[in-house]
Structure formats: C-alpha cells, structure tokens
Amino acid sequence: MSRARNEALRPPPKLTLSQWANEFAYLSRETSAHTGKFKSFKYQDGMMDAVTDPTVQKITVMKSARVGYTKLLDHMVGFFIHQDPSPMLVVQPKEDDARDYSTTEIAPMLRDTPVLAAIAGDLSSKAAQQKVEKRLFRNGASVAFVGANSPAGFRRITARIIAFDEVDGYPAQGAGNEGDQIALGTKRSETFWNRKIILGSTPTVQGISRIEKSWEESDQRHYFVGCPHCKARQTLKWENFKWDRDEEGKHLPDTAYFRCEAGGCRIEEKDKRALINGGDWVATKPHTGHAGFHIWAAYSLFPNAAWRFLAAEWLRVYKDPMQKKTFVNLVLGLPHKEVVNVADPDVLKSRCEPYNYETLPSDVRLVTYGADTQDDRIEVTFVGHGAHGEMWVARHEVLHGDTSKPVVWDELDKLIAEPLETDEGRRLIPQAGCIDSAGHRSEMVYKFCRDRKRRRIYATIGRGNPDPKAPRMIWPKTASRTKNSGDKPYIIGVDTAKDDLSSRLAIVPHEFEPTPRAVHFPAAGLSADYFDQLTSEHAVTKQVGDKITRSWVKKAVGARNEAWDCLVLALAARMSLPVKLDKAPPRKPRPVSKADNDNRSLPAIKEQPETKTEERPKRRERQRWGAYR
Secondary structure (H helix, E strand, O other), X not given: OOXXXXXXXXXXXXXXXXXXXXXXXXXXXXXXXXXXXXXXXXXXXXXXXXXXXXXXXXXXXXEOOOOOHHHXXXXXXXXXXXXXXXXXXXXXXXXXXXXXXXXXXXXXXXXXXXXXXXXXXXXXXXXXOEOOOEEEOOOOOEEEEEXXXXXXXXXXXXXXXXXXXXXXXXXXXXXXXXXXXXXXXXXXXXXXXXXXXXXXXXXXXXXXXHHHHHHHOXXXXXXXEEOOOOOOEEOOOHHHEEEEEOOOOOEXXXXXXXXXXXXXXXXXXXXXXXXXXXXXXXXXXXXXXXXXXXXXHHHOOOXXXXXXXXXXXXXXXXXXXXXXXXXXXXXXXXXXXXXXXXXXXXXXXXXXXXXXXXXXXXXXOEXXXXXXXXXXXXXXXXXXXXXXXXXXXXXXXXXXXXXXXXXXXHHHXXXXXXXXXXXXXXXXXXXXXXXXXXXXXXXXXXXXXXXXXXXXXXEEEEEOOOOOOOOXXXXXXXHHHOOOOOOOOEEEEHHHXXXXXXXXXOOOOOOOOOOOOOEEOEOOOOOOOHHXXXXXXXXXXXXEOOEEEEEEEEOOOOOOOHHHHHHHHHHHHHHHOOOOOOOOOOOOOOOOOHHHHHOOOOOOOOOOOOOOHHHOOHHHHHHHXXXXX
C-alpha cells in the first residue's frame, strides 16, 4: 500500500467543519469563478460549525442567493468522507437535480481536493465503486443522491447525515404516494443516535414555505455586526438600507449604504468586509438542538452582491409585483406574503354580496365566461366586467355528462347564449369565452369552437411563465393576426393571469362605490366548495442553479381547482376584447320594457353574437366582426 494511501486512511485530527474546509477544501473550475484553496467568509463559519456541534441535531438555513450555501453543502459531504466516514443522503428537488449535483459539484470536489482524491481514487475506474446516484468510498463512507419527486428514491437507504437542499422546490404533493419527502428522508436516519439533519432553501410563500416553517421551529440565529462608528451591535435590515438622490430626485444606487439603527451613522460599502469579519451569530430563541440561520445577500462578500447592485436590482423590479416577490425571496432570503390569504377561503366567502346573475349591479357593462372541460363534466364561470377592471362573478355552472358525446356540448351552447340581467333590467349576452382545450376532450373543444368561431368562442391552452424576466401577457398580441381555424388554440399566459387575479382578490370591494380591479362574489349560486377551489393554488419561486423559476401549483395533491381555472379563462376572454369601459358614462336606473331589452346591446359592442349573420351582406359582416377577432 502506497504512502499516500496510508496517509489518506489514517484517522485525521478532530476538526470543526469550518476548520476542515479552510485547511483542505479546494474550488474546482467547473463550479467557481476562482479556483484554488477555499477561504470562508466569517458568516459561513457559524453555519458550517453547527454541523460538527455535538449539541445540534438539526440545522435550518433560510437564505437568499449569492451567499455561498452550495459550497457549504459540498464541504459537509467532503468532511464526512474524510474526517468521520458516514453514510450520507442528499435530497434535491428532482431526480435530474440530484444527478446534476453529483456530477457537477461532488465529482469535481472529489477530483480536486487532495485528501478526498486519495480516498475516492480514480473516479472513472470500476474499482472505485463510483456511480452518479450513489458514491461509495474505501473507508466506509458513502453518499446517495435522491430526487424529492422519486417515490422509490428513499427506499433501501439508511443514512446518518441527511441534507435536504432547496426544500421549497419539492413537489407539494410529496414523493408520489409515499408521503412528505422531509419525513421520509428523516426516517432513514432513525437508527443513528448522532444523526444530523440539514435543511436549506430560499423561501417562497409566507405561511406555506417549508423552510420558513422549519426556521420558526429553530433557535433563529441572526448575524450581528458592529457599527464601525458607534460600535452598536445590530443586524443588517432591509428597512435600514438607503441610497442618495440627486437634486432632481433621481435615485443614485451607487451610493447605497446602511443607516445604523442606534445612532443613525452611515455604514458604507468600504466598511463591509471589516463589518462581516467582526460579526457573530446570535440565537434569538432558546436552543433545543435545532440551530436556525437566516442570511441574505447584503452580508455576502461576493462581488455580484455589492450593495450598489442590490439597490439597482430593487429599483429595477419594485414596480413589478412578480419580480418584486422574486427579489424578496432571492435577495432578502424571506418568504413573500401573497396578496390574498391563500390558506383560508373564508376570507373571500365572507365578502359575498346580495346579487345573482339575474340582478347584476348596473355597473356591469359586459359579460365573458371561461369553461374547463373534464371527462365527465364541463364547468363554466360567467363574469361581469365594469369600468377600471372591476369584476363581478355572476354564476358558476356544472354541466354533467360524457364530454365525448354531443349532448353536454349542446347544453353548453344553450347556456352561453342565455342572457344575464342587471338590476335595472338590461340583458347582457356573453361577448366572449375561452374553453380550455388541454388534456380533456381536445377534439371536442376544437370542433365546438370551430363551428362557432364568429361568436368569439376560443379554444385555449394555458402556458406558464417560469422565467420572471420573460415578457408576460394574458392574451397573446398575435391573436387577431392568427388564422382562427378552430383547431389552432390561443395560448394564454396562465401564470400572469393568476398573478393578476391574486392581486385583484386582495382588494376589498366597497359596498356603495366603484372599486377599481376589485372582484365581487354573489351571495347565492356558488357551490359549497367554490372558494376552496378558488384558493387551491399558490405561487412558488425557486432557484435551480443560475435559473430562477416561478409557477402556480396546487397546494395539496388531488385538490380541485376548476373554479380557479374558469375565472382565469374568463379574465383571458375579457382581455381578448378591444372594448374599453373606463370612460363609459354611468347608467341611470330606469324602467325598461321587455321588448326594449330584447333588442338592446352594449354601447361598446354594437352587435350581439346571436344575430343572424346570414341576413347581412357578407362583406359588411366581415368588416364588423373583424374588429373584434
């Protein structure tokens, strides 16, 4: 046996994780901008040393991006391979993430860290027992990599050290039918008295975030620093983050600084390194074996986390609700608060008002609808629209029947032709509708819309918008230029629509005055579970590598969301119409005869879809309808 191998297999001296990382760890060219020996930031030491603290069994890190957490996870794996050979399990959000982490993070570390390379040997050799999903080492250490979406991934695994990475990105429904991923993984360590459970993630939605829940159960450690001027100990808080303006009021992000909360001193970027080096972690709750850390980008000494860059980022996104949420998650390392209480449908139910689809308020100017198709039913929501985006849910109907047969579609055809009435007697025929064509009875949806394309009935497919920097729209700008053959669906931005509706639902409508963008609900006519369906989803933001994604997903497996989808489709139908209602003059209530109502139409749209088009000259028909296609 070679001397190098003897040295590698000799029991190493007892070290803390931060000591080990600063003495033995190397940065690889594939994973770091600067290669060579690793040198930790002071705030990283406290998080690493909790792993080797015998009084700590569980660790929670609620973090932003750009704080170097991934490297800390790498060093934890390296430490237990070299210092304390143990079976380990690393859980990533998806199986692809797990394989990627093993390949792009762990493999280069084993190759470039000398003490680990001596233990691992030639990674390409069959004798090395190296696999992407599980790596075995000659000294008894092992590390398995599992995706949180894999039902079978947690079986036949026993581990002393378990690290859950980006837990807010785990599938909400659990690992298939196996249950919650954190509970499954933790159970794999029950036979070890000295086990370690590590959870790390950027948070997502307040009240739903897994990392937030775990953080609240911890001793909640914050990194305290001393003011370089008055020496007062404090944490860096977003509310104390400032920058100057010029004489014209223009923001100057390059002047970003922190205002000392004790004496009002100005803490500049040039003080940052000394500030961090002189800081320490302080627990704000009693310690019971669960250490919790919150760290955000202002503490980071990476060049791309300079305070001037953080200020510039905020000024770029603060007017955009979706990008603002992303900033809160990925820069501040905090869960964002949804604009509506997504956990309690009673919040919306309590706002129901005394109207129905036959007594809509006089402010309603036009009606659209959205329909969701299932194998055994069609669900339809009719929505009234008024000035400045105000909306009134008019009715939600469920048409039961086999949607592969024409009977239920005939019922839908009759339903969407029925007029709704205002309390002053005006009759409103639905002006446009969207029917979801994805997943269930697509061909039947296409046929239904193809036969009625002059009535603004659109087959649609929803597409998410995972990239917060991508353009966002609910109704595609190219819709009016696309040949509507009936079997070419309109692609609507469902995530954007849900973001928009979420902000609307947060607005409490005024009972007697117009409330722009508010959504009203009728006191009668909605099913018992309507509001449960309306609050069945939440938005999740996560970071996988350098990519930031955000999407709306169900909060619980099997939850029904048809009411939510129908409202989204009704909003998309409204966006398809070029009619502007903001300047529409208010209508005065007056008695109207039934004969007048039969011939009445909206002032903004001069024709009703049910008008017999064959009685008009074809050229004139194309000109009139073309304006609204």
